[in-house]
Amino acid sequence: xxxxxxxxxxxxxxxxxxxxxxxxxxxxxxxxxxxxxxxxxxxxxxxxxxxxxxxxxxxxxxxxxxxxxxxxxxxxxxxxxxxxxxxxxxxxxxxxxxxxxxxxxxxxxxxxxx
Amino acid sequence: xxxxxxxxxxxxxxxxxxxxxxxxxxxxxxxxxxxxxxxxxxxxxxxxxxxxxxxxxxxxxxxxxxxxxxxxxxxxxxxxxxxxxxxxxxxxxxxxxxxxxxxxxxxxxxxxxx
Numbered sequence: 098x099x100x101x102x103x104x105x106x107x108x109x110x111x112x113x114x115x116x117x118x119x120x121x122x123x124x125x126x127x128x129x130x131x132x133x134x135x136x137x138x139x140x141x142x143x144x145x146x147x148x149x150x151x152x153x154x155x156x157x158x159x160x161x162x163x164x165x166x167x168x169x170x171x172x173x174x175x176x177x178x179x180x181x182x183x184x185x186x187x188x189x190x191x192x193x194x195x196x197x198x199x200x201x202x203x204x205x206x207x208x209x210x211x
Numbered sequence: 212x213x214x215x216x217x218x219x220x221x222x223x224x225x226x227x228x229x230x231x232x233x234x235x236x237x238x239x240x241x242x243x244x245x246x247x248x249x250x251x252x253x254x255x256x257x258x259x260x261x262x263x264x265x266x267x268x269x270x271x272x273x274x275x276x277x278x279x280x281x282x283x284x285x286x287x288x289x290x291x292x293x294x295x296x297x298x299x300x301x302x303x304x305x306x307x308x309x310x311x312x313x314x315x316x317x318x319x320x321x322x323x324x325x
Contacts, residue, residue, distance in 0.1 A: 104267060105287040121265050121291060125239040126316040128265055151235050151242055153218060153312075155269065155287075173219040173269075177235060198267075200314055202240040 104130055104155060108194045112136075127201040133159065135191035143183040148201040150178040157195025160187040218244055218269060222308045226250075241315040247273065249305035257297040262315040264292040271309025274301040 100120070109116060115136045121128040127148075138144070143164075153175035161168050161176065163184050168176065178184055180203065189195040214234070223230060229250045235242035241262075252258070257278075267289035275282050275290065277298050282290065292298055294317065303309040 101282070101288065101290040103285075103287040104289060120289070121314070121316075123263075123317055126314065128314060149237075168215070171217075173217040174215065175218060175234070176215040198312075200235070200240065200242060202235075202316075203237055 104196060104198065108132060108156075108196065109134070110194070125202060129197075129199045129201070131197040131199060133157070133186070133189035133195040133197070134193075135189055136186070137188050138185035143185050145181055145183050146178075146201075147180055149180050149203045150199055150201050152176060152178065152197055152199040155196045155198055157193050158190040159195050159197070160189075161185075162187045218310060218312065222246060222270075222310070223248070224308070239316060243311075243313045243315070245311040245313060247271070247300070247303035247309040247311070248307075249303055250300070251302050252299035257299050259295055259297050260292075260315075261294055263294050263317045264313055264315050266290060266292065266311055266313040269310045269312055271304040271307050273303045273309050273311070275299075276301045 109132060111134050112132070116132040118130045118132075119127060120130055154170040154172055156172055159170045161170060161184055163182065167187065168174075170176070223246060225248055226246070230246040232244045233241060234244055268284040268286055270286055273284045275284060275298055277296065281301065282288075284290070
């Protein structure tokens with residue numbers, strides 16, 4: 098009934114793809130743990146999401162690019178990415194797993210406003 | 212426009228009350244950073260919330276009590292507390308600040324189902 102676990106457990110050392118684990122999934126909100134090991138978005142690819150995303154890096158290091166700026170995220174650094182704000186992951190650490198926690202919300206509202 | 216900061220910045224060493232900072236506040240979801248330094252719920256007090264709460268301890272240590280069990284949370288440990296599941300904070304570390312990240316959601320649904 099009460100799902101519990103540890104965000105830093107079972108960190109894979111190397112993966113061909115990013116590992117995405119959905120921790121909460123409701124009509125209002127989706128919470129994901131994402132583990133990257135050197136992954137980046139494909140060249141020229143941009144996320145353009147209907148949902149808002151609040152995301153924090155908890156371990157490792159990542160670089161997030163927007164059309165007009167780039168941000169390096171270290172453990173504890175968070176950013177709120179509004180729906181349809183284009184972004185991509187330029188790089189993640191190859192030295193250690195990068196653990197992200199992402200909260201997606203407001204998708205219905207955003208879609209309705211399109 | 213894009214609010215960003217660090218969850219581990221500006222950690223107070225000692226506070227008379229818990230420090231609650233609201234990072235995201237929308238009709239669907241509320242995200243809070245909570246900093247405890249030895250705080251606990253008052254004796255006999257139980258949280259009985261209309262919203263679901265997904266909560267993780269990111270630094271420090273805390274003990275969370277439910278009516279039928281008790282859980283020690285260390286960094287990375289998370290738990291999903293359904294709406295109206297009574298709980299209280301038995302203790303938090305006095306040696307260092309305990310940093311919680313809490314995501315509240317589904318309040319409207321829970322309230323409508325009462």
